[in-house]
Amino acid sequence: MPELPEVETVRMGLAKWVTGRTISSVEVHHPRAIRRHLPGDAHFIAMLTGRTILDVSRRGKYLWLPLDSGDSVIAHLGMSGQLLMQPAEAEDEKHLRVRFAFTDGGPQLRFVDQRTFGGLSVSEGGAELPDEIAHIARDPMDPLFDDTAFSARLRGRHTEIKRALLDQTLISGVGNIYADEALWRAKLHGTRPTDKLTKPAVDRLLGHVRDVLGEAIVAGGTSFDELYVNVNGESGYFDRSLNAYGREGEPCKRCGAIMRRESFMNRSSFSCPRCQPRPR
Numbered sequence: 001m002p003e004l005p006e007v008e009t010v011r012m013g014l015a016k017w018v019t020g021r022t023i024s025s026v027e028v029h030h031p032r033a034i035r036r037h038l039p040g041d042a043h044f045i046a047m048l049t050g051r052t053i054l055d056v057s058r059r060g061k062y063l064w065l066p067l068d069s070g071d072s073v074i075a076h077l078g079m080s081g082q083l084l085m086q087p088a089e090a091e092d093e094k095h096l097r098v099r100f101a102f103t104d105g106g107p108q109l110r111f112v113d114q115r116t117f118g119g120l121s122v123s124e125g126g127a128e129l130p131d132e133i134a135h136i137a138r139d140p141m142d143p144l145f146d147d148t149a150f151s152a153r154l155r156g157r158h159t160e161i162k163r164a165l166l167d168q169t170l171i172s173g174v175g176n177i178y179a180d181e182a183l184w185r186a187k188l189h190g191t192r193p194t195d196k197l198t199k200p201a202v203d204r205l206l207g208h209v210r211d212v213l214g215e216a217i218v219a220g221g222t223s224f225d226e227l228y229v230n231v232n233g234e235s236g237y238f239d240r241s242l243n244a245y246g247r248e249g250e251p252c253k254r255c256g257a258i259m260r261r262e263s264f265m266n267r268s269s270f271s272c273p274r275c276q277p278r279p280r
Helices: 004-018 041-048 147-155 161-165 176-186 199-218
Strands: 023-028 057-059 062-066 072-076 081-086 096-102 108-113 119-123 260-264 267-271
Touching: 004 057, 004 062, 004 081, 004 108, 004 199, 023 041, 041 119, 072 081, 147 199, 161 176, 176 199, 176 267
Parallel strands: none
Antiparallel strands: 023 096, 057 062, 062 072, 072 119, 081 108, 096 108, 260 267
16 A cells, blocks of 8 residues: 555645646546545535645645635545546546546546545545544654654553554554664564653654655655556656565665564564564
8 A cells, every 4th residue: 555655756746737727527437436425426526626726735645635615635545546647638547437637628637546445535624634634643754743742652552663653643654664664774673562662762763764754755655566656657666775675585784684574464574583673
């Protein structure tokens, strides 16, 4: 599933292409793509037709497009969702779900989703911050992220550090890949108890989280298949810089020990047995 760097890459691309443009028409090609918009497709289309997109914003892994009506479009990419900018004359994609055309006749915005786990909806009055995603914490790249409050909340919980990093109500945008990368850099095993961490240790970890996310944004995110692409259909290349994730059986880039894979919440965690010993 796309994490902060992938979603931020899409946000930056969308902001360049759709800000200030007015929607002339909306087509819904698959009802599942707007299943979170409970009033249905006719209402979805009516709410958006003729509206001007003012900006493209992000909270964690969610995007929202504020409109001149005071409403907003919320977008979540799910596992395979793509928001693509395509010339009006371009052939429809096989898994095209929603199409937005604009009054200037320029490139269309198309929501393409092979597995249909992602989706779009309209948040009434949600231009500033949709109520539907207000419970999601700020991400560590947000200028208003409170490091001190995060450290206190983290150390006040009795859980494992990787589980805490994936808790979107505590810190948003971090998923399995970037959690493993940050923990490798911090030399912490994912099962380390949060209430045993010192504040300096949390501060160091948070610094590594920011470094990993920032480097991944520059690289356009991480792409393991053709499903994650930016608005121009291009893949990210941060996978070339991964130190932990997906490197089972390969030597640690820091100490040379053979990297391990462990089961974690129906997924996998990757770490170095020497640099990141399991807590006793």
